[in-house]
Amino acid sequence: MTEATGGRYRVGIAGTGAIALASAAWLRQAGHGVTLWSPGGQGAEALRTQPLEAGGVQPCTVTVEVANDAAQLCHVSDVLLLALPVNGHKHVMDALLPFLRDGQTVIVSSMASLSSLYLYESARRASKQVTVASFGTTVLTARRESATQVKVMTRRKAVGVSALPSSSLSQAIDLCAALFGDGFFPQQNTLASALANVNPQSHGPLAVFNWTRIERAENWPQYHCMTPGVARAIEALDLERRAVAKAFGIELGPIEEHFARSFGTESTRLEDIAAELHAKRGGPPGPVRTDTRYLTEDMPYGLAFVEALGRIAGVPTPATRTIVDAASLVNGADYRRENDLLEPLGLARETVAGLLGRL
Template sequence: MRVSILGAGAIAYGLAAYLAEAGHDPMLWSPSGERTKALAAGEFLTATGAIEATVPVRIAKNCKEAIASADVVMIALPANGHKKVMDAAAPYLSEGTPVIISSHSSFGALYLSKQLSERKVSLPIVVWGTTLVTGRQSGPTEVHVTSIRQKLDVATLPFDSMDQGFDLCMTLFGDRFVKRDGLLAIALSNLNPQNHLGIALLNLTRMEKGEQWSQAGNVTPAVGRLIEALDAERLAIAAHFGIAVRTVEEHFSLSFHVPMGTVSEMNQEMERQGRGGLGPTTIESRYILEDVPFGLLPTVLLGKMSGNSAPLHESGISIFSAAFGRDLKADNDILPALGIEAMAKADFENLCHEGF
């Protein structure tokens, strides 16, 4: 299949390498055009780690070109770029062409649905609870893939497109997907924001000083307990909506292939196996600038809507805003366009099921 990936970071590169190795035909579009210059000049994409491959990848000159030639469109870049890319893509998306959001954040699928409804275009929007791969770019044509997740939560908007979206994901990426009960379930299944809050908050000076530090190795018992307490808030909100989601312990075990234990124990096992990974070397990190406004804030809003407050999530937003000297909530450019805060719970649940 011809798969156009809107994005050009580590996740987009990892997806392109995976798809090419699986016999598909990926195309990358970089919104800035900077990251893909070498690939556009004819150099091959090289992946190391969990994917070992050197493959050719097509590069689109613009968003219109990327979408025009695609059987499937994927959005794969940090959440603070989702609105910009959706705005660029919406005028060119055509009836029935599936869009996969990897990974879904801050009800971006609703924003895209709203944009498409204004054009009277209907298509399945497939949302993932997290990314298929983890890793880092090691150069303009290189990506090191740390892991490929064994299980990945998936849902669709509208909900009645679930079978089509599930089959598409299986065709592209294999038997690793788990159907979830709609967009709300996916929103409450993305554990990265809460986990990154615990990791970044309690290792903030390491990040600010640019140290080289093991991320998993520094998920000490204290960090692990904070992550587990954050998880308890998320689970309480999910229970109020009647949604079954994985626990953080299940997430770490399935994502990183370690025996079940406490969050700290599983991270220490990853470290022992040499898979601890490196933590961010700057506070200008997606762990804060993406996950606070686009991950923690939606959870706080869902908590208020459900009557289950999330004081640790809310405090994390306030603490990081204070550390940065500005209101990080204001960075979210998706939620204001949706007006979720003014919606009744039943109306919002219906919107997450049907879309606009």
């Protein structure tokens, strides 16, 4: 497990989106060293000569380092944080893999479709002894306002953590607390972390049933548009998520508990939670691009993944299938085919016992 110097870590962050920049500001303000790497090539260039400015719940101005490539990021870092869309996980993991060192910890924030298991098993095949920690959701919520500016909107009160190997879980939680502060709790395994993320269940129906707003690039507050009918659809997907989890021996709370834990909501019904959040936050605004991550990430790596698990366990997922079909239809895509992790992980040939054994 990664060793710190004087309680401070050198953290390498892969990604330059909202969560990457927010994490960089948070960690740097806490005294840790931070190096950013843009897998796309240009996302961090401005930070070579300009400071990173954060507003919101963590206002600060800090300086960060910028790595030229994956090799340099691994070389200068004790801990790696993957903070990028899950449809980029496999590509970035493959780029980092040759340069990982024994004893390094990689934190995947947030993990979906068992991307952490892909990295861990790939590292083992390469005879590298690393720890891969997973968040079921991000520690922070944020909005990227420019190449050097980010607004940190929320620091979640509680975030679940799992680890591969599972024997490193306690140390992984201690590391996360040293980096971000308290509020981390253990999750049963990496599959529990994947299924704990309720973004696909909430984002899918929101996008499908507000599709004309997205296509016309309207300004629509998403919690205000989580109407009773949309909330019913979300609840149906959530019931299937929990049923699939239970078939793998994982007990998950309902989506309402997630909102209470993350945002301190007090209402018990999802439609009332949405109204409460809209009254408190006035947003956030819904997506206005047809290539929104609500589809490009949450369909293949969230809902299609739940479908795949349901097939392994013999659990029907008709509501999930309906939303994936509808999203594929309105956007002219086949989201089931866009998950680049299912085949490398061999899930089509897996059993419940076999998959749990790998975790």
